[in-house]
Amino acid sequence: xxxxxxxxxxxxxxxxxxxxxxxxxxxxxxxxxxxxxxxxxxxxxxxxxxxxxxxxxxxxxxxxxxxxxxxxxxxxxxxxxxxxxxxxxxxxxxxxxxxxxxxxxxxxxxxxxxxxxxxxxxxxxxxxxxxxxxxxxxxxxxxxxxxxxxxxxxxxxxxxxxxxxxxxxxxx
Numbered sequence: 001x002x003x004x005x006x007x008x009x010x011x012x013x014x015x016x017x018x019x020x021x022x023x024x025x026x027x028x029x030x031x032x033x034x035x036x037x038x039x040x041x042x043x044x045x046x047x048x049x050x051x052x053x054x055x056x057x058x059x060x061x062x063x064x065x066x067x068x069x070x071x072x073x074x075x076x077x078x079x080x081x082x083x084x085x086x087x088x089x090x091x092x093x094x095x096x097x098x099x100x101x102x103x104x105x106x107x108x109x110x111x112x113x114x115x116x117x118x119x120x121x122x123x124x125x126x127x128x129x130x131x132x133x134x135x136x137x138x139x140x141x142x143x144x145x146x147x148x149x150x151x152x153x154x155x156x157x158x159x160x161x162x163x164x165x166x167x168x169x170x171x172x
Contacts, residue, residue: 003028
């Protein structure tokens with residue numbers, strides 16, 4: 001998770017209850033020092049909003065509380081608030097229903113919003129090549145759609161080379 005004030009990784013996660021209102025502070029070491037030295041002034045000097053983090057749009061792009069109550073997955077009827085409380089989505093349709101709210105959350109946690117995937121190391125080499133070939137063909141389609149023809153030419157050459165390797169292995 002990123003620090004609320006800068007792009008560094010948040011190493012300190014503070015949950016504070018002030019007058020019955022829960023406040024969460026996610027800070028890096030540098031931004032946490034002023035907060036820890038004087039918690040009352042530290043929130044302001046560290047750039048952390050003094051009010052509750054659940055009201056209004058936050059710096060991480062979360063939706064306001066009342067909007068979170070209205071967001072409901074049409075398939076499993078899980079509300080976005082329930083997801084935030086449980087930490088688990090109800091079904092695969094939740095990703096689509098909560099897409100706008102999940103993207104900043106995923107980017108904040110993982111640093112990216114696209115899963116690049118992995119495959120088992122015990123998979124035979126031919127399967128790995130087939131997987132790579134499919135991936136390269138998808139990248140080629142994207143490059144052509146974006147009219148990035150130099151990248152498309154490089155991808156085409158890689159695909160041809162990989163296809164030649166696969167056909168060479170098949171004849172042995």
